[in-house]
Amino acid sequence: MFVRPSLTSIIRNTTQPIRAMSTIKAHSIVYNNYGEPLEQLKAHSYDINLDSLKPDDILVQTVACPINPSDINQIQGVYPSRPEISIDALPNLESPAAPTGNEGLFKVVATGSNVTGFEKGDWCIPAGVNFGTWTTHKVTKDKNLLKMPKTISKTQAATIAVNPSSAYQMLTQFVKLQPGDWFIQNGANSQVGRAAIQIGKKLGFKSLNIVRNRDNLDELVKELESLGATKVITEDDNESKDYGKVIKQLLNGQEIKLGLNCVGGPSATGLARKLGNDATMLTYGAMSMKPVSLPTGLFIFKNLTAKGFWITGNIKRHPETRLETINAVIKLMEDGDLVDAKYNETQINPNEVSNEEFLQSFLNAIQNSKKGKQLVVFE
C-alpha cells in the first residue's frame, strides 16, 4: 500500500516560522467501511499548505452543509452513487477511506495563479456529486465548483442542489403542465414537497398535497397553504375511497396529470388513483419503506406512466439541465418565491475545532436528523 508523505510531517520537519501563517488544518468526516454512520464515521485531519496550491487549485472553506438521507445511505453502502474508498481520497490518509457529504456551500479562501473565475470570498457549491462536503476545508479545481450569488441566504445556497432542484425538475421536465393544471404529491411537508408547493404556485399550478395525520394538523395545513398549497389532505383521506367524491368536486372536471411520490405503499396507490388519464407518477422516495403497488387497471385503462426520479441520475442523463435548474431556483429564491427551508443548525468553528469535536458534531446532527433537517454551519 502506497502512503503519500504527510503534508503535516513534511511541514513539521521544517523550522520556518511561516508555518502558522501558511497552513490550515482541515478536518473531514470519512469512513473506511460501509455500515451504520454512528459506527463507521471518523474524523480525519490534515494540513493544507497555502503555498503549495497548484495553478488550477482552489482552496475553499465550508460555510454550511446539510445531512441528507442520501448521505446516510452512501455510508451504509446502499446508495448506487458512492465515492470511492481510496487511499487518495484525501491527503495524509493512513488507510483507504471515502469522504462524506454531497451538498454544501463553500467560500473561496485562496486561488492558484491560473484561476480566473473565482475570487477570495466567493460563494460556491460542488458542481458534481461525491464532493465530500462534510469537511472544514478542501482543495479542489475550479471546474468542480459552481459560483453562487450572495443574493440568496446561506441556508438556501447550501441546500439548493438537492431538494428545490428535485422539485423544479420533477415539475418541469416530465409532464407539460399549463398554468391552472393540478399536480398531486405525498410527503408534502418534506423539503422537496414544500419546494414543489412554492415552485408550483409560481408556475401557476394547483397542488393537492397529502400529509400524515398529526396532532398539530391544522397548524401544518395553514403553513403549507401559506406557502401556496391549493389543498392539503391527510393520508387517511388519500387512502379512503369515499373521499374520491370530494376530490372530484375539487377538481371540477380537471384531471391531475402529474403525481410526485416519496412514500410508496398504500399512499402511492391512493395518489395514483387520483391521477387522470395519461398521467405520470414520479417516485423519488420511499418513506414508508414499502414498494409502489399499482393496480393493473390504472396502468392499462388510465394509461398511467410510473417513473423513477433521482436527481443524480437525471443530471447524469441530462447534464445541461443542472445549471439551468440551479439558475431557475436561484431566481425563485431571489424573487422571494422560495422561502428559507427550516433547518436545525449546529455551529462549528472551522479554525478552532478539534478532530473529536468535529466528529461529534456530525454524529449529533445525524442522530438529530430524525427530529428534523440538520445543517452544520461553519462560523
Next chain:
Amino acid sequence: MFVRPSLTSIIRNTTQPIRAMSTIKAHSIVYNNYGEPLEQLKAHSYDINLDSLKPDDILVQTVACPINPSDINQIQGVYPSRPEISIDALPNLESPAAPTGNEGLFKVVATGSNVTGFEKGDWCIPAGVNFGTWTTHKVTKDKNLLKMPKTISKTQAATIAVNPSSAYQMLTQFVKLQPGDWFIQNGANSQVGRAAIQIGKKLGFKSLNIVRNRDNLDELVKELESLGATKVITEDDNESKDYGKVIKQLLNGQEIKLGLNCVGGPSATGLARKLGNDATMLTYGAMSMKPVSLPTGLFIFKNLTAKGFWITGNIKRHPETRLETINAVIKLMEDGDLVDAKYNETQINPNEVSNEEFLQSFLNAIQNSKKGKQLVVFE
C-alpha cells in the same frame, strides 16, 4: 320506448315469393344488462332484406370470431370501452341491448350501389372496436371495415387485431430495440407472448420468456423455442434471487431494456428486477389478479419506467398506427414468420342455425375458454 317496425313482420305481410331469396336471417349475441355472460347473454335474430341495402351499405357474413377476455369483461361491465346498450344497436330489438364481440373475420355477401372498395367474397375485419362480431351477419358501412388478403389463414385474419397487433406495438413503439437486444416477458405462452416471441425473433431481438411451472414443462419449452424463444424460464426461476446469477451469465453484459407484463404480483416484480438501467416495463394484463408491485429502488436507481399498454387506447391516441400494425403483421404472416395461433374451434352453420343453438354455441365456447382459446367458425 320506441320500437322500430320489424323487418321480419313487414316481410311476412307480403306474399311475394322473392322473400326466401332476398332475406337472410341474422343471429346476434346481445345482452341487456351487465353481468356474468352465462346469465346475461341472449341470441337475437332479425331478417336482413337484401333489396333494402342502402347505397353505402355492405352486408357481411361472419367467417370466424374469437372469444377474448376483453369480450367477457365488456359483458361484465368492467371494461372501459363498451358498446352502448341501445334500442338502435340492432334491428328489431324489443328492449335496449348491446352487441357482443370485438374481433372477427367477415366476408362480403352484398354491397350497396355506391360501394367500390369491396366486392362480394372479399375478406374484411372491423376497422374499430365494439363492432359486435358475435353474429352471423351484419349490415354496416364500408368505412367500418378493413379488407384482409386471403394470403393468410382464416384463424390469422380473424385474430389479427388484438394479440399479434398488441405484441407488435409493444415491441416497436416504446423502446427502440436494436437487433441483438433482449426483451423479457411473463405469460410467454399466451397468444400475445407467442406472437412476441416470433415477431421479436424476426426483428432480431432475443427473448427471455417466463412461464408457469407445469407437468409438461419440457414440451412447452421446446415449443416456445421452436417459435424462436431465446430462453424460457419458470416463474419459480423468475422469483428466485439465486437465479439472478444465471440470468446475468445468460445476458453476458447486455441489459434488458423492455419487459412485457401480463401477470402482475410477484411475477412482475421478478421481471422488473431483471431489467437494466433506463428500461421500460409495459403492463398489458393481470392474469394473477394482483397489482404491479415495484420496489422504489428499481424506479429510482434503475430509472425504470412502468407504463400501461392497451391496444384500444393506444390506437385511439395514435390512429395512424392501426393500419401500419395490421399491414406489418400480415407481412409477417405471409412470410411464415407468425404461425397460426392455436384455437379450439366451434363450428356453426350460419344459414341453418336456430337462435337457441347459436346462443348455446357461444355459451359453450365461453365455458371452454378456461381450457384454451376459442374460435367460433361459421361454415
